[in-house]
Amino acid sequence: xxxxxxxxxxxxxxxxxxxxxxxxxxxxxxxxxxxxxxxxxxxxxxxxxxxxxxxxxxxxxxxxxxxxxxxxxxxxxxxxxxxxxxxxxxxxxxxxxxxxxxxxxxxxxxxxxx
Amino acid sequence: xxxxxxxxxxxxxxxxxxxxxxxxxxxxxxxxxxxxxxxxxxxxxxxxxxxxxxxxxxxxxxxxxxxxxxxxxxxxxxxxxxxxxxxxxxxxxxxxxxxxxxxxxxxxxxxxx
Numbered sequence: 001x002x003x004x005x006x007x008x009x010x011x012x013x014x015x016x017x018x019x020x021x022x023x024x025x026x027x028x029x030x031x032x033x034x035x036x037x038x039x040x041x042x043x044x045x046x047x048x049x050x051x052x053x054x055x056x057x058x059x060x061x062x063x064x065x066x067x068x069x070x071x072x073x074x075x076x077x078x079x080x081x082x083x084x085x086x087x088x089x090x091x092x093x094x095x096x097x098x099x100x101x102x103x104x105x106x107x108x109x110x111x112x113x114x
Numbered sequence: 115x116x117x118x119x120x121x122x123x124x125x126x127x128x129x130x131x132x133x134x135x136x137x138x139x140x141x142x143x144x145x146x147x148x149x150x151x152x153x154x155x156x157x158x159x160x161x162x163x164x165x166x167x168x169x170x171x172x173x174x175x176x177x178x179x180x181x182x183x184x185x186x187x188x189x190x191x192x193x194x195x196x197x198x199x200x201x202x203x204x205x206x207x208x209x210x211x212x213x214x215x216x217x218x219x220x221x222x223x224x225x226x227x
């Protein structure tokens with residue numbers, strides 16, 4: 001069965017410091033992996049995805065994520081955090097062989113202090 | 115502008131009173147889906163549709179119905195709402211293929227008293 005784990009409910013980082021939001025997954029076969037961001041009172045917005053190829057994926061707003069097959073992880077990173085990065089972040093996975101099933105993690109609230 | 119719209123955005127109702135939340139997309143996407151978002155549980159899929167007249171259950175379908183008579187519309191129906199269906203609901207659509215990116219609506223906050 002597919003699953004996604006975001007082990008941290010909340011991550012607190014000072015502005016200007018690097019940030020990491022963790023995600024691990026379990027899926028049969030090759031995964032499609034996604035990160036979405038949700039700002040207050042808004043729907044989810046796509047940040048980046050891993051389908052195949054380079055393990056380091058670059059996305060919107062300066063975010064990037066590294067696919068690590070041996071550790072089944074897809075952590076979201078940014079070298080220098082901004083206060084405007086404060087939001088709720090969701091990791092999601094879909095099995096390559098499944099045309100329908102996308103599983104979302106429980107979400108991590110990122111708080112950037114000035 | 116490419117978008118997914120939902121109506122209403124906010125709804126307070128009482129137990130047992132049938133309601134429909136509409137969802138419409140203007141991107142000619144084949145795949146549409148409904149999710150509910152609850153604190154600590156993330157997004158859970160309620161129903162999805164691969165195309166017109168093709169729908170299937172997600173992880174939490176109990177108490178919900180959907181229909182897909184047209185490609186652009188995917189309404190969510192609660193025949194007899196109960197308080198445990200109080201939640202934030204999102205509709206999403208995608209062109210299944212190389213991009214796989216889902217586009218989400220703004221959400222509908224439902225309260226069932």
